[in-house]
Amino acid sequence: MKKKDLGLYIHIPFCVRKCAYCDFVSFRASENVQNAYFRSLLQELGEYQSLGNTCLIRTIYFGGGTPSIADPIQLMRILLLIRDHFLVAEDAEITIEVNPGTITRENLKAWKQIGINRLSIGLQSDNDDLLQTLGRIHTYDDFLAGYRAARAAGFDNISVDLMYSLPGQTPEMWMNTIRNLSALGPDHISAYALSIEEGTPFAKKYGTPEGAALLPSEEDDRKMYHDACEYLKAAGYERYEISNFAKPDRYSRHNMIYWSMGDYLGLGLNASSYMNGRRFANPADLNEYIRAVPKLSARMRENEPQTKKEAMEEFMFLGLRRSRGVTAKEFKEAFREDLEAKYGKVIKRLVRQRMLTFEDGRLALTDAGIDVSNAVLAEFLL
Numbered sequence: 001m002k003k004k005d006l007g008l009y010i011h012i013p014f015c016v017r018k019c020a021y022c023d024f025v026s027f028r029a030s031e032n033v034q035n036a037y038f039r040s041l042l043q044e045l046g047e048y049q050s051l052g053n054t055c056l057i058r059t060i061y062f063g064g065g066t067p068s069i070a071d072p073i074q075l076m077r078i079l080l081l082i083r084d085h086f087l088v089a090e091d092a093e094i095t096i097e098v099n100p101g102t103i104t105r106e107n108l109k110a111w112k113q114i115g116i117n118r119l120s121i122g123l124q125s126d127n128d129d130l131l132q133t134l135g136r137i138h139t140y141d142d143f144l145a146g147y148r149a150a151r152a153a154g155f156d157n158i159s160v161d162l163m164y165s166l167p168g169q170t171p172e173m174w175m176n177t178i179r180n181l182s183a184l185g186p187d188h189i190s191a192y193a194l195s196i197e198e199g200t201p202f203a204k205k206y207g208t209p210e211g212a213a214l215l216p217s218e219e220d221d222r223k224m225y226h227d228a229c230e231y232l233k234a235a236g237y238e239r240y241e242i243s244n245f246a247k248p249d250r251y252s253r254h255n256m257i258y259w260s261m262g263d264y265l266g267l268g269l270n271a272s273s274y275m276n277g278r279r280f281a282n283p284a285d286l287n288e289y290i291r292a293v294p295k296l297s298a299r300m301r302e303n304e305p306q307t308k309k310e311a312m313e314e315f316m317f318l319g320l321r322r323s324r325g326v327t328a329k330e331f332k333e334a335f336r337e338d339l340e341a342k343y344g345k346v347i348k349r350l351v352r353q354r355m356l357t358f359e360d361g362r363l364a365l366t367d368a369g370i371d372v373s374n375a376v377l378a379e380f381l382l
């Protein structure tokens with residue numbers, strides 16, 4: 001029987017310090033807490049071992065938090081257990097998210113030895129003042145040293161995360177960051193606009209009308225995005241998703257699973273999964289998660305599957321984030337329904353408004369559509 005492709009996400013919630021804008025499930029923790037957490041992760045993984053009969057692991061992604069502060073031995077134990085229970089594709093993409101303030105030669109060597117073959121480094125900015133405003137623990141020089149050490153250690157697939165629309169950031173400052181980074185030639189760049197999240201120090205400071213006035217204007221925000229797209233295109237990066245740019249063959253295969261509605265299993269605190277049409281997420285509270293571990297895998301069978309309507313909406317929301325968009329053929333294969341019969345009116349209107357293109361059965365956002373993507377995608381709610 002042909003095995004089904006599966007992506008694995010493993011959440012490591014520990015950070016050296018909380019960044020001022022961050023609302024991810026991440027925190028400082030003692031060694032004891034970290035050890036207890038890793039025991040639970042191994043236990044959780046064991047609960048899913050029956051999937052090994054039917055699934056082939058295509059990608060493994062250590063996300064966080066800051067997985068790069070974890071003892072590599074803990075990561076190795078997880079990878080060994082994955083290989084015990086599952087068949088892992090020979091060319092599997094195995095990523096670790098890395099904070100530039102935590103890169104050491106020893107860590108790089110250990111990650112390489114245990115089979116990690118892709119680094120996703122969270123730089124965010126090349127401007128030390130902005131890094132300080134964000135509450136990051138590293139400087140640009142830390143990043144440069146870490147990046148060079150990673151290349152020297154043989155990592156040939158490196159992604160770098162950036163943020164724009166930061167407090168006090170001008171389009172010129174941003175383009176300086178883009179120029180500096182693309183001169184280094186990472187294989188992949190993610191560039192997300194700052195989003196002010198409830199409950200963070202940034203929400204207190206910038207979440208009011210007076211505070212919001214300290215952020216770049218909407219016009220500058222769009223300028224930063226378009227200027228970066230143009231520059232990166234000329235530098236040989238393909239924008240394959242609204243916020244993601246890659247050199248040829250260097251798409252994030254793990255993220256492509258999310259955007260293509262492939263199956264993925266999330267392990268650890270607050271991790272979410274999509275398996276056989278069912279969505280489920282782990283508890284966000286550490287103690288609750290540790291207690292729940294023996295029961296978590298049951299949701300794979302017991303949770304209500306998505307309705308066809310929900311699945312169609314997600315197919316459109318996620319698929320249209322990719323530059324290639326979605327095709328009528330894929331829609332038909334997934335749902336046995338015609339894309340135009342379902343969404344014909346919306347498509348016609350949005351094409352007329354130049355928010356979408358629909359050529360040879362392929363539907364995709366235009367640049368104007370990307371600028372208001374949330375509003376455009378909301379039109380695909382049924």
Ligand code: SF4
Pocket residue numbers: 014015016017018019022023024026064065066099122
């Ligand atoms: S390092 Fe990442 S996960 Fe940790 S607090 Fe900062 S933004 Fe959040």
